[in-house]
Amino acid sequence: MTIRVKDGLIPLNLLRLPGWDRTLSVILALTILGALGMLGYAIASPRVGERFTEFYIEGLEGKAADYPKELVLGEEGKVIVGIINREHETVTYQVEVAIDGVKNNEVGPVTLDHDGEWGEIVGFTPERAGDTQKVEFLLYKQGQSEVYQRLHLWVDVR
Template structure:
């Protein structure tokens, strides 16, 4: 718990250091599973030390994605601080349960993590212990490999552009479904650059295939967002008028993204 709290302090202070990476590995890959194991099996006779370590790594790899899945269905989503908080909370709760259950056992029967290591010969070890050690090494190797691949993908990132239209209040589903002739209603248009480079965008507004307005040029660096209110109006009554927004980038003639709405124009 001390290591976990210290890591949380480092992250909250924005300290990017090798120490933070070193502490983050057991925080994600070991602590959740170890505290869950000790909560379920608090006694010495319940399970041996090697088995506990292997199970701790395995359970951590299973538990952390499940916590991320829970976060994905909350308003906070999967990002640094929500993940830090939920893993810290899980580890804390499991630790308290572990302490509570161990206090109910006689002192000599409580399992405690031992830092005294011996060096038995490989051939002298029981066959099950050798299998578990190989499994543990494989779990650690896979975990570190996954971490490395994830870090590389985060540096490279996917290449795409977000393009969206919302209602005037900035909400999905709040689109204008009806207009009166010569009346203007607003929609909320957004462009987010994830192209890993600087991009110049243009947006064309069309009504039933006829060009009505150009919006741009919109120059965005990678990660930047442009948002603005766009007015829609029509001079003649029509049922199911198609309102199109065509997004192009870097002067290309073929639309890169397109969105359309259907609007009834009343007299």
């Protein structure tokens, strides 16, 4: 079969793609469709960043300074304990205060949505005199018996 062109005839088989060209064209088309599908998925899927909790202590002035360093036996030390939930889900926390490994105070439960913040003055009262007592602030997630995060101060008690 031939097609009439202005200057002559062209055999129709010259207009058809050879077998390998047709195969490459199909592969290219499928690759482009796959890339567009992945791009659509990436745009439509929400990005979940790193999951973590900010846990901190501050002095009563709201700065990372001026923590209690020396107390008199029976005197209550106070700090601001803060939690910011960056877990991308609602989380319930519990804070425990321990002095030299002995539970002294407990705060919570505190339930925070993602990006929720909580801060409160938390007290602790040493029950014995001595230098360099370790005051620990232990953060637990609800349903977990292991400490999620821990912070500490050193206090001398007279």
